[in-house]
Amino acid sequence: xxxxxxSELSAAxxxxxxxxxxxxxxxxxxxxxxxxxxxxxxxxxxxxxLAGAKAADAQRAAGRAGPLTGIPIAQKxxxxxxxxxxxxxxxxxxxxxxxxxxxxxxxxxRAGAVLLGKTNMDEFAMGSSNETSFYGPxxxxxxxxxxxxxxxxxxxxxxxxxxxxxxTGTDTGGSIRQPAALCGLTxxxxxxxxxxRYGMVAFASxxxxxxxxAKSAADCALMLSAMAGFDERDSTSLERxxxxxxxxxxxxxxxxxxxxxxxxxxxxxxxxxxxxxxAVEAALDQFRKLGAVTVEISLPNSGLSxxxxxxIAPAECSSNLSRFDGVRYGYRAPEYGDLLDMYCKSxxxxxxxxxxxxxxxGTYVLSHGYYDxxxxxxxxxxxxxxxxxxxxxxxxxVIMGPTSPSVAFAHGAKSADPVQxxxxxxxxxxxxxxxxxxxxxxCGFGGDEKSGNLPVGLQIIGxxxxxxxxxxxxxxxxxxxxxxxxxxxxxx
Amino acid sequence: MSLSNDQVHxxxxxxxxxxxxxxxARIRDQLNGIFTLIEQMQAVDTxxxxxxxxxxxxxxxxxxxxxxxTDQHVRFQQIAPEVEAGLYLVPKVIE
Numbered sequence: 001x002x003x004x005x006x007s008e009l010s011a012a013x014x015x016x017x018x019x020x021x022x023x024x025x026x027x028x029x030x031x032x033x034x035x036x037x038x039x040x041x042x043x044x045x046x047x048x049x050l051a052g053a054k055a056a057d058a059q060r061a062a063g064r065a066g067p068l069t070g071i072p073i074a075q076k077x078x079x080x081x082x083x084x085x086x087x088x089x090x091x092x093x094x095x096x097x098x099x100x101x102x103x104x105x106x107x108x109x110r111a112g113a114v115l116l117g118k119t120n121m122d123e124f125a126m127g128s129s130n131e132t133s134f135y136g137p138x139x140x141x142x143x144x145x146x147x148x149x150x151x152x153x154x155x156x157x158x159x160x161x162x163x164x165x166x167x168t169g170t171d172t173g174g175s176i177r178q179p180a181a182l183c184g185l186t187x188x189x190x191x192x193x194x195x196x197r198y199g200m201v202a203f204a205s206x207x208x209x210x211x212x213x214a215k216s217a218a219d220c221a222l223m224l225s226a227m228a229g230f231d232e233r234d235s236t237s238l239e240r241x242x243x244x245x246x247x248x249x250x251x252x253x254x255x256x257x258x259x260x261x262x263x264x265x266x267x268x269x270x271x272x273x274x275x276x277x278x279a280v281e282a283a284l285d286q287f288r289k290l291g292a293v294t295v296e297i298s299l300p301n302s303g304l305s306x307x308x309x310x311x312i313a314p315a316e317c318s319s320n321l322s323r324f325d326g327v328r329y330g331y332r333a334p335e336y337g338d339l340l341d342m343y344c345k346s347x348x349x350x351x352x353x354x355x356x357x358x359x360x361x362g363t364y365v366l367s368h369g370y371y372d373x374x375x376x377x378x379x380x381x382x383x384x385x386x387x388x389x390x391x392x393x394x395x396x397x398v399i400m401g402p403t404s405p406s407v408a409f410a411h412g413a414k415s416a417d418p419v420q421x422x423x424x425x426x427x428x429x430x431x432x433x434x435x436x437x438x439x440x441x442x443c444g445f446g447g448d449e450k451s452g453n454l455p456v457g458l459q460i461i462g463x464x465x466x467x468x469x470x471x472x473x474x475x476x477x478x479x480x481x482x483x484x485x486x487x488x489x490x491x492x
Numbered sequence: 493m494s495l496s497n498d499q500v501h502x503x504x505x506x507x508x509x510x511x512x513x514x515x516x517a518r519i520r521d522q523l524n525g526i527f528t529l530i531e532q533m534q535a536v537d538t539x540x541x542x543x544x545x546x547x548x549x550x551x552x553x554x555x556x557x558x559x560x561x562t563d564q565h566v567r568f569q570q571i572a573p574e575v576e577a578g579l580y581l582v583p584k585v586i587e
Contacts, residue, residue, distance in 0.1 A: 329568075
């Protein structure tokens with residue numbers, strides 16, 4: 001049951017061979033058993049989850065069940081949920097009990113899904129290793145000496161260890177795709193604006209986008225169909241007709257014949273580790289066997305994505321996080337003098353080192369005299385990066401390459417050097433800047449004798465609103481390979 | 493470019509973040525490392541390129557000018573650090 005797909009779970013619930021309460025208890029028990037070693041969850045509330053499961057069972061008994069009714073889903077602790085502690089991995093919000101539901105939470109509730117718990121994450125989603133969380137690092141279920149990736153590291157570890165059938169994540173610079181790659185999952189960052197940001201704690205608002213993290217492309221398609229949709233409470237939510245993201249899953253295998261896969265030469269340079277390269281090349285061979293053709297393309301400005309991102313994202317973060325002032329909610333320092341001192345002490349004590357670093361960078365690049373040289377220049381480069389993709393998609397239907405330059409690295413390996421950590425997202429950031437959809441699927445293993453097998457992720461980048469097509473392409477691959485079904489040893 | 497300790501203090505003040513004694517030098521070195529990465533942008537000629545401020549080109553929606561939210565201040569103030577008579581309390585600002 002723990003390896004079942006969402007549609008298999010749905011079928012079992014429909015056949016009354018198990019109830020949502022039974023299913024939820026199964027996963028809550030696994031969390032109780034495995035979470036102490038992995039630290040993937042910040043909050044688990046058995047009573048609340050079981051109340052949700054009972055309600056789902058009642059909904060089904062009343063004949064009002066959809067594809068996700070009764071299925072427990074882990075939610076990244078960045079989504080405000082009514083009555084649930086919502087910390088965003090920070091001391092600043094360590095006392096914040098959500099007074100309302102984020103749109104994503106409400107969408108899952110409407111679909112009848114059960115909130116299984118709130119998952120650990122890098123503080124305010126700033127990190128690529130889940131080591132910046134106030135609640136401690138998450139361990140990678142494939143090897144607990146390794147990081148799970150970040151910032152949605154708790155969500156990734158929870159599904160990899162089969163503590164949850166599926167989870168949500170958010171992706172500002174790679175925070176869904178990189179942990180999905182490092183933990184052997186399928187994770188999708190949709191086109192910017194497809195999923196509402198209402199109630200999702202803001203990091204960099206022009207880049208933040210929520211998406212699903214699950215065991216397969218088919219599961220992600222079901223999840224995204226529930227998550228997406230117009231929401232007037234998010235001014236960047238796109239008014240588009242509702243989509244069924246599962247619609248391309250049934251395309252027969254011949255559906256990949258003639259698919260043009262663009263391979264950006266900049267993604268296949270010396271920065272990629274040999275074990276990642278071998279797995280990605282093997283996956284591309286598999287796609288060619290399925291009838292796809294590969295064409296070399298160029299994204300000439302992609303090398304500038306990390307520098308431009310580390311201006312734009314901190315600039316937006318310094319503005320967004322100015323709301324945390326110790327006045328209306330969140331942490332307030334126990335001792336202070338005047339109002340200014342209260343702000344400065346509350347923020348100094350409430351934020352961790354990486355968050356402060358980014359606030360300081362953002363404050364600087366937006367300050368008088370530096371705006372043009374940094375912020376404006378970064379926005380111009382952002383345009384060049386987006387234009388590169390427009391040109392590339394004239395020559396291909398999807399773009400493929402590695403998700404992460406390496407497999408999961410050891411805890412502490414990069415935490416002392418911010419620049420090295422930032423470069424972990426070198427292949428993922430450009431799509432956030434452009435607003436494009438991208439997903440990561442497991443495509444093999446790397447690692448060495450000491451680390452054991454560690455998953456490798458293949459990134460698939462699509463054109464705007466290409467999610468259904470990309471999920472269909474990923475699904476075809478998952479029909480003829482079994483990387484996505486592998487699970488870490490010692491977890492069963 | 494290279495930040496000085498004084499500049500670090502000035503940025504921290506603007507950001508309303510107190511620095512612990514001795515923290516400035518460590519932060520300065522880290523920020524300078526990050527700015528070495530960022531400086532790669534300066535080699536690019538972007539004259540004539542329109543800045544891209546958002547992932548998608550959007551115009552702001554307009555809605556009817558009528559209240560859309562209900563009064564929930566009691567609920568929202570339950571999670572505030574210090575509240576009295578419906579007001580958020582802070583240290584005295586005006587003498």
